[in-house]
Amino acid sequence: QKEVEQNSGPLSVPEGAIASLNCTYSDRGSQSFFWYRQYSGKSPELIMFIYSNGDKEDGRFTAQLNKASQYVSLLIRDSQPSDSATYLCAVPLGSTLTFGKGTMLLVSP
């Protein structure tokens, strides 16, 4: 049973559009959720985390959490070619984080 699921993509959007990335999780007790961005050949870097139901905004990024439906999403407004990367969703599982396989985002100029 996979704990964290993401669509592998690629998700292709034109520059300036809104990119919507989704993640579902199986553990109803999960309290915190993390979004990482990973450029090709590089290590993941944390871009957002969210603990409470609703939306959390940070610049062009918005994380949305719906615990009842067990999904968390990441919206990227005004997408730029530099946003092209793989986005990983992560959920705590005991002392570790469980990562989804990631969604590849391609932003075309």
Place this chain on the structure above:
Amino acid sequence: DGGITQSPKYLFRKEGQNVTLSCEQNLNHDAMYWYRQDPGQGLRLIYYSQIVNDFQKGDIAEGYSVSREKKESFPLTVTSAQKNPTAFYLCASTGGAGSEQFFGPGTRLTVL
């Protein structure tokens, strides 16, 4: 600057050899982790350590070994028993269970 360092960046191994990947952090984090990433795949947990002199197996520990003699260091040995070791290896640390993990730059291991 606080952070996590991994060395070497690239490593080539002949079949049958053991190799050790270095991971050092100066973030004063208690917990450290080793992941393996294959092309187009997510992160798979190899080993983790929550405190010095203690570590636990992750999902794919077979063919790997670790030690945690110092808080700052968590080296990973890829043994000859690991049949398909070519991958990107990532070390991470965190200040508390369930908190965000911070990653090192990674080591790319290739078996010749």
